[in-house]
Amino acid sequence: MEIVMCILAGSLFAAGIYMLLQKQLLRVILGTALLSHGAHLFILTMGKLNRGAPPVLEKAAESYTDPLPQALILTSIVISFGVTSFLLVLAYRAYQTNHTDRMDELKGLEDE
Amino acid sequence: MLHYYILAPFLAAAIFPFIYSDSRRLHAGWFVLPVPVVLFIILLQKLSVLISGDTIMQTVRWIPSLDVNLDFYLDGLSMLFVLLITGIGSLVVFYSIYYLDRTEQLKQFYVYLLLFMGSMLGVVLSDNVFVLYTFWEFTSISSFLLIGFWYKRKRSAYGAQKSMLITVMGGLSLLAGLIILTNITDTTSIRGMIAAQEDILNSGLFIPALLLVMTGAFTKSAQFPFHTWLPDAMEAPTPVSAYLHSATMVKAGLYLTARFSLIFSGTDAFFLLVTGIGLITLCAGSFLAVKQTDLKGVLAYSTISQLGMIMAMLGFGTGGAVLAAIFHIFNHATFKGSLFMVAGIVDHETGTRDIRRLGGLMSLMPVSATLAFIAAFSMAGVPLPILNGFLSKEMFFTASLKISQTTSLASAFADFVPFLAVFGSIFTFVYSMYLVFGTFSGKGNVKDLPKKPHEAPKGMLAAPAILVILVIIIGLMPNLISGSLLAPATEAVTGEKALVHLKFWHGVNIPLYMSLAVVIAGTLLFITLKKWQPLYGRIPSYASADRFYNGLLSVLTNGSKQLTNGYMTGSLRLYTMIILAFLTGAAGWFLWRTGGFAFSTSDLAPVTIPELIIGAVMLIAAIASVFMTHRIAAILVVGVVGYGLSLLFVFFRAPDLALTQLVVETITVGLFLLCFKHLPKLWPLNKTAGEKFFDLIVSLSTGTILTLIAISAHSSKWFDTISHYFVETSYTLGGGKNIVNVILVDMRGLDTLFEITVLGLAAIGIYIMIKLRTKGD
Numbered sequence: 001m002e003i004v005m006c007i008l009a010g011s012l013f014a015a016g017i018y019m020l021l022q023k024q025l026l027r028v029i030l031g032t033a034l035l036s037h038g039a040h041l042f043i044l045t046m047g048k049l050n051r052g053a054p055p056v057l058e059k060a061a062e063s064y065t066d067p068l069p070q071a072l073i074l075t076s077i078v079i080s081f082g083v084t085s086f087l088l089v090l091a092y093r094a095y096q097t098n099h100t101d102r103m104d105e106l107k108g109l110e111d112e
Numbered sequence: 113m114l115h116y117y118i119l120a121p122f123l124a125a126a127i128f129p130f131i132y133s134d135s136r137r138l139h140a141g142w143f144v145l146p147v148p149v150v151l152f153i154i155l156l157q158k159l160s161v162l163i164s165g166d167t168i169m170q171t172v173r174w175i176p177s178l179d180v181n182l183d184f185y186l187d188g189l190s191m192l193f194v195l196l197i198t199g200i201g202s203l204v205v206f207y208s209i210y211y212l213d214r215t216e217q218l219k220q221f222y223v224y225l226l227l228f229m230g231s232m233l234g235v236v237l238s239d240n241v242f243v244l245y246t247f248w249e250f251t252s253i254s255s256f257l258l259i260g261f262w263y264k265r266k267r268s269a270y271g272a273q274k275s276m277l278i279t280v281m282g283g284l285s286l287l288a289g290l291i292i293l294t295n296i297t298d299t300t301s302i303r304g305m306i307a308a309q310e311d312i313l314n315s316g317l318f319i320p321a322l323l324l325v326m327t328g329a330f331t332k333s334a335q336f337p338f339h340t341w342l343p344d345a346m347e348a349p350t351p352v353s354a355y356l357h358s359a360t361m362v363k364a365g366l367y368l369t370a371r372f373s374l375i376f377s378g379t380d381a382f383f384l385l386v387t388g389i390g391l392i393t394l395c396a397g398s399f400l401a402v403k404q405t406d407l408k409g410v411l412a413y414s415t416i417s418q419l420g421m422i423m424a425m426l427g428f429g430t431g432g433a434v435l436a437a438i439f440h441i442f443n444h445a446t447f448k449g450s451l452f453m454v455a456g457i458v459d460h461e462t463g464t465r466d467i468r469r470l471g472g473l474m475s476l477m478p479v480s481a482t483l484a485f486i487a488a489f490s491m492a493g494v495p496l497p498i499l500n501g502f503l504s505k506e507m508f509f510t511a512s513l514k515i516s517q518t519t520s521l522a523s524a525f526a527d528f529v530p531f532l533a534v535f536g537s538i539f540t541f542v543y544s545m546y547l548v549f550g551t552f553s554g555k556g557n558v559k560d561l562p563k564k565p566h567e568a569p570k571g572m573l574a575a576p577a578i579l580v581i582l583v584i585i586i587g588l589m590p591n592l593i594s595g596s597l598l599a600p601a602t603e604a605v606t607g608e609k610a611l612v613h614l615k616f617w618h619g620v621n622i623p624l625y626m627s628l629a630v631v632i633a634g635t636l637l638f639i640t641l642k643k644w645q646p647l648y649g650r651i652p653s654y655a656s657a658d659r660f661y662n663g664l665l666s667v668l669t670n671g672s673k674q675l676t677n678g679y680m681t682g683s684l685r686l687y688t689m690i691i692l693a694f695l696t697g698a699a700g701w702f703l704w705r706t707g708g709f710a711f712s713t714s715d716l717a718p719v720t721i722p723e724l725i726i727g728a729v730m731l732i733a734a735i736a737s738v739f740m741t742h743r744i745a746a747i748l749v750v751g752v753v754g755y756g757l758s759l760l761f762v763f764f765r766a767p768d769l770a771l772t773q774l775v776v777e778t779i780t781v782g783l784f785l786l787c788f789k790h791l792p793k794l795w796p797l798n799k800t801a802g803e804k805f806f807d808l809i810v811s812l813s814t815g816t817i818l819t820l821i822a823i824s825a826h827s828s829k830w831f832d833t834i835s836h837y838f839v840e841t842s843y844t845l846g847g848g849k850n851i852v853n854v855i856l857v858d859m860r861g862l863d864t865l866f867e868i869t870v871l872g873l874a875a876i877g878i879y880i881m882i883k884l885r886t887k888g889d
Contacts, residue, residue: 001717005760006822008727012753015734017692021685021807026743026788028684030750033780034734040773042822044764047833050717054765057842057849064837064851066211071855073769075867081776082874085783089878092307092787093435100249 005045012038025101026089032087036080040073114170114184114237117151117194123228125223125438129228138416140218141209148229157192162191162600169239178242179300185239188600192438193236195597196445200359200579201229207453207575208351210568213458221261221349225505228254232360237368239431240300248286248328255356259348271344278341280862282331286368289324292317305376306607313379323375325674326369326385333365335423339416340657346408349457353408358415358448364882369426370437370605377429377606387427387515387525391532393420393518398539400643402546403648405729407455407465410547411448414491417536418444424533425508428515431606436507437600439614442593443500443586447487449545450579454484456573459550463562467546471554476565479573481552483580490583492539492544492634495627501587502627504616507534509623541634548640590614656813692810696817709820711829723763730756745790751781758793768852842860 012034019031047070052063055070093103124147132140161168168186176179205225212218231344234247251252253276260272296315297308305312310317329335334342356362369386376382397417405408422444425437452570457480458473474481490501514535515526528881567573585591592613602610637644679690703709733752740746754777761770790875838851838859846854856864 001719001723002825002826003713003716004719004727006819006826008259008731010815011731012734013818014811015738015813017688018317018687018738018807018811021810026746028770030737030746034737034753037817041757041760043820044761044766044769045822046301046825047835048715048717049764052765054150054767055839055851056767057839057851062571064835064839067838067851067855068833070766070852071770071860074767074772074852074856075655075863077769077772078867079292079870081780082341082871084780086874088783088787088876088879092790093881096790108802 001049002045005041005049009038009042009045012041025094025103025106028103029084029087029091032112033084036076036084040076040087043069043073043076114168114186115172115182118184118230118233119154119232120151121147121226122281123224126642128222131646132222139209139214140222141205141212144222144226145202145205145209146224148198148205150489151233152195152198152202155191155198159191159596161186161595162186164876165600174243174540180242181240182243183239184237185302186237187604188447188597188602189367189370189438189604190236190602192442192597193363194233196363196442197229197232197236199612200355200445200449201225201812203575204328204351204355207326207354207456207572209347210455210572211351212349217261221258222253224257224261225352225355227510228258228356228361229795232364233344235364239302241294241302242300242303243576244291245283245287246591248332248364249280249283251332251361252276252283255279255345255361256497258352258356258785259345261349261352262347265347267344268347271341271347275341275345278338278661279331280339282328284421285324286328289321289328291327292324292691296321300369309375312375318379318380322381322385324466325372325841327377329365329368331421332368333362333419333423334393334416334424334496335365335389335420336396337657337660339393339397340661343404343409343412343658346412348461350408350452352413354452357412359445360413362419363445364435366422366426366441370434373426373429373434373605374607383427385431387424387529389425390420390422390427391529391536393417394418394536395426395532395539398536398543401543402539402645403651404466407458407467407470407547407551408452410467410543411452411455414543415444415448415545416542417540417766418448419842421508421536424529425511426605428511428605430511430514431602431608431610432507432514433449433511434605434691435598435602436504436511438598438605439500439507440504440596441585443504445488446579446582446586447501449492449577450483450487450583452489453572453576453579454487456481456569457576460572462565468549469560470551472552475563476554477552477567478576479567479577481548483573483576484548484552486580486583487576488544488548489588492541493627494541494631495624496587498584498587499585500590503587505537506623506627508539510628513622530626537626537630538633538637541630541652542637544640545634554794586803601618666709689806689810692814696810696813699817699821702814703820708824710824710827715829720763723760725754726759726763730760733781744785745747747781747784747788750784752775754780768850853864 016031016034016038019027019034022028022031031037047066047068050065052065053061055064055067057064091101098106100106115448124144128140128143132143151511158168170184172182208221208225212221228251231247231250235244235251238244238247256272256276259275262267262268293305293312296312297305297315299305299308312321315321331338342357342362346353348357394417397413397420398413399412401410401417404413417748418440422437422440425433427441428434455465458470458477461477462470462473465469486499489496493499493502493505494504495506509530512530515523515529546574591614598614599610679686730753733749733756737746737749737753740749756772758770758777761767761773806879838855842851842854843849846858848854848858
């Protein structure tokens with residue numbers, strides 16, 4: 001299963017990067033969202049999948065899945081949410097001010 | 113005590129501006145004058161120590177842990193330079209009192225001059241190579257400031273920049289050479305290096321060290337092909353040209369060569385490099401001097417060629433040659449210093465330095481003319497018993513005939529060197545005559561000059577007069593300084609006891625014939641000067657070092673501009689591609705080189721169908737999102753990936769993650785939808801096939817590399833997880849049963865604190881972005 005998930009995470013990365021290389025601001029932001037999904041899956045996979053019960057203590061369980069990667073991912077999800085929403089509003093403002101969301105038109109003035 | 117001598121000019125430079133501003137009635141130079149005069153007198157008294165064969169060595173700790181200490185050392189060679197620096201320094205300060213007007217920025221001028229004097233003293237007295245280097249760069253900087261003294265003139269700024277670039281380039285190369293020498297010999301002391309000469313000669317780094325150190329010397333002493341800064345440095349005030357660019361700073365390179373010749377001398381490489389460059393400089397400098405039309409231009413090229421001559425003699429390395437070099441260093445300082453000062457007087461009294469406009473000043477400025485004639489005849493080496501220049505020139509000819517004694521390589525060139533020496537000297541004769549006769553004899557249109565010429569004030573004439581008197585005294589009685597000054601200096605360079613006796617008449621011998629040949633050929637060439645001088649116009653301009661320097665500078669600036677413009681296009685896409693390509697390349701190369709890829713199927717969770725299906729859906733959604741052309745569809749497709757991920761979290765037994773992911777995904781999608789109302793429609797990718805191809809390559813290879821890294825990381829686990837600690841202590845220490853939550857708020861609570869901060873900052877940022885408007889929005 002881990003191998004499959006590794007490939008899936010890699011594919012998410014590839015798709016995210018392809019979006020990142022596009023010329024439209026929105027696609028770039030969508031790309032970062034895909035990238036962070038890939039990264040989260042990646043971290044989870046590194047901590048071994050499906051070994052024991054969910055990490056909530058109960059008497060019946062003998063072993064639990066690794067709780068540490070889950071805690072890390074939880075932090076990461078929240079942070080990437082903050083960054084994504086910031087980027088979204090930034091894109092919104094940039095479009096409002098510049099009246100374009102084409103990356104190649106957002107280059108500043110010639111004499112800068 | 114040596115430390116105080118070096119410190120004195122620096123201290124004076126620090127204090128002087130405060131004293132001067134209080135009393136403006138006197139010219140600022142009078143306040144500065146005591147410093148070099150007192151130093152000169154004190155140092156003159158040390159001569160007795162040197163004559164008795166002793167040296168003075170003093171140390172003050174500076175950075176003992178790096179073996180860098182203020183070790184100062186006074187021997188014959190240092191003594192010669194110290195006396196030149198303070199002696200000519202006094203005369204130059206005196207001269208500048210009359211030369212520079214009170215309206216000039218005198219404070220700056222004298223502060224720079226004092227800084228220069230102090231650093232120059234430091235250069236010639238240092239025994240520690242790094243202290244030497246420090247003062248060396250100080251001279252470059254103060255020289256830069258002095259050349260650019262009239263900073264509003266474009267030529268001054270250009271000349272200052274040029275001299276700075278070239279001499280600092282040489283200074284850095286010197287530093288590299290000194291570091292190599294320090295590494296070989298394990299000492300930072302010059303005398304220690306001389307003692308370890310064997311190690312240096314046997315080291316594989318001998319040639320690089322020699323080249324680097326000599327590059328420093330060549331740039332400072334304006335040797336070919338680095339001579340090009342000196343003519344442009346003539347934009348400095350004339351006292352500066354007289355002091356720095358004839359008598360002292362340009363001889364720092366000669367000092368360095370002489371100082372290190374106990375290490376390098378006697379080898380073929382040293383002979384070839386120093387003599388070769390010196391002779392080229394001698395011939396090229398004297399040849400080009402005749403071409404100049406500016407008085408100071410002639411003098412600049414003349415300085416270049418004379419320095420080349422001294423350099424060549426240092427390269428010969430025989431006792432006689434070194435003595436001649438030392439003697440000529442002294443002589444050149446006297447006659448060239450006075451010539452510069454006379455050129456300054458002419459400029460001051462007529463308003464121009466252009467030889468083509470000058471002429472016939474002999475009757476109007478008789479004293480200046482006399483001084484100029486004596487100094488120029490001495491420079492030309494006219495065989496008269498009152499001219500010191502003739503003595504050292506004949507010693508040069510003698511030395512050039514004896515070079516076959518030095519190294520095996522030298523004997524191969526022994527037949528050519530005297531001819532080159534004579535060739536250079538002929539042109540020296542021509543430009544010396546051209547200089548004085550062009551200025552002072554002939555008819556000349558006195559009325560056309562910017563000022564009505566008349567004799568300069570006595571104060572201005574005093575300094576060059578003293579120097580010319582020295583020329584005559586040394587010419588008449590050369591042995592006055594031979595025992596006290598020249599012998600200890602020669603001894604310091606060759607390391608052998610030198611018995612020096614100079615005399616004017618050696619009998620009829622080959623050097624005399626050479627001198628006569630120079631005078632005859634020189635006279636003939638000078639008389640016919642008008643006929644062949646236009647030939648200089650035929651010299652192709654690409655052959656000039658000046659043009660090479662300018663070309664190199666513009667190639668460097670334009671080249672780096674083009675290079676930077678080539679990749680700093682302002683396109684995020686390109687930057688991302690460069691970063692990712694490098695990441696992929698480096699990671700892939702490292703993985704391949706170290707054999708880091710591992711694939712193990714031993715410790716895997718079983719593959720189950722529901723998870724596979726979700727994975728497949730996510731994969732399809734991710735790929736589809738790339739091709740979406742409708743904005744709502746794109747958001748939803750990316751949302752599918754997020755929801756799929758939260759489902760995967762459920763299957764992989766991460767309930768908190770699943771919950772959070774679900775909520776966050778919902779809010780994100782909501783946000784996207786909110787924003788998209790105000791955003792433009794997605795437009796088609798409309799990229800060229802090539803761009804698409806590159807995008808595909810970069811994204812696929814990055815994805816592949818990351819997959820490979822993930823697989824090999826998973827397949828080679830070296831340590832067991834530490835999570836059993838969290839499982840065991842979650843309840844006993846943390847008091848909670850949900851292990852993930854206990855980790856978040858208890859065991860690794862700091863992460864959570866700052867994650868909250870991140871959210872807060874994002875919220876504030878968003879609020880500000882929406883609320884804050886600049887004008888025109």
